Amino acid sequence: MNLNIQKTAVLTRFKFKELTRNKTFLISALLVPLFTVAIRFVYANMFTEHEMPSMLMGMVLNIGLLMNLTMIGLMMPATMLAKDKEKNTLRTLMTSSVNGLEYFISAVLPNFLVSWLICIAVLLISGVQLSSNEIILFLVVSGMCSLISCVLGMLVGLFAKNQMASGNISSLLMLVIMMVPMFSSMVPSLAKVAQFIYTGIIGQLATSFVEGNQQGLSVQSWLVLVVELVASIVLFVVSYRKNGFERE
Template identity: 40%
Template sequence: MENVFFIGEGKVIMKTLHIHKVMAIAEVKFRALCGKNCIIMPIFAIGFTMMMRFLYQNMSGDGGSEEYLNAYALAMGLVMNIGMTGLYCISLMLAEEKEKKTLRVLMTSSVNALEFFVGSVLPVFLVTVIVNYLLMPISGYTITGSNLILFSIVTMIGTLISCIIGMLLGIFAKNQVSTSTLTSPILLLMMLVPMFSSYIEELKMISPFIFTGAIMDMVMHMAEQVSPALNIGGILAMIIEAVVSIALFVLIYKRNGYEKE
């Protein structure tokens, strides 16, 4: 077990994190993630990346750089995966637990809020990160050296932000149907703004300030051999969004717990 600080009831208190409880929750969450409603999301991201690669292969014969187009396929796949797997799956699983009344049972048992949070986020975070790496060979664009280190750090931070936002939205979702209603506007913002920023000038101005846009810009800068691959604006955007998402989650959790009536 490990003692950690956790914010609750308007003050900082000491919570005990029991690893065996976290792993038990993570195991349950992983099985839920493998269910038909969730597993389709990473599969869709992989299929989407593969489709974009084959589509762009035809374009490369018309004078486009194959490496650049493969990098674009990777960037779009990352945005899709981080949004749909990281955000949507977590909020959907939390809503499903509310429907089945298992959430109240967990929160009134010996499992504390921090253990539930870590156990819920861990499997989705790991699956999303693994798929992020799988998208490289699938897209045909490989990142190596120092760029791979930057890629790892930035995509992991982006995945964590997405997971926290998913938990936050899950608090407000009363059932699985309402999850789609709540998450759709956020997903559209996270995915469509970076994807269409190359074609619409207004979106190009907004995209760098969204963490998915910063990730997409980073990959494209690597393909163009632009240094630094991630500029100060992108770094600040990700830091601010990470802090804001954590602060909002803590605030909403303090008021409502994991369920908002």
């Protein structure tokens, strides 16, 4: 599959402008950092005479990351692609010279960059202190998780009939990838499942930071991230080429 850089760049700029004009996106992009600030403020007020425990900082970081990966990384690509289908934009692109890879890059890149930047903002807001090596590790893992969320969102949008169906499917998927890691510390069976979900892996990373664990991610966790990323990308490109807008 050939990739035309100039065509992809033009389409990416168009998608970025379209994204910034979306009110739902703008509200969500502001809501995640503001909610993270609010959580930290509440926790900080609980310990007015002492410094906020690092474990609570880790919880703030984890909640902010989960909200970002689901509300921005997952839901927005799904909504935008479903919108393209409703307006027949996707049909026009598929019958033109734009191939699946070019559309994929141009549609994912704006959402990915915003989601990744919000991950960094959430880290700064949480107050969790990281070493230089931990910062690099966080950037790599959060980048991979943001990309996985965006691709999953694209898949949802591709197979959904319209924006309403896309929202319903995204909500169900959000419950799984957000709630399983969030309650994994309280339910042992969920902890086992979370090891194989990318949101669970980044949650484990956040916990390891505040616990002072210098080992980083296990080989299994890296394999899970790579497999989920590659599989989701391949599935999208294949599905786009085969049935894209025809999926009913």
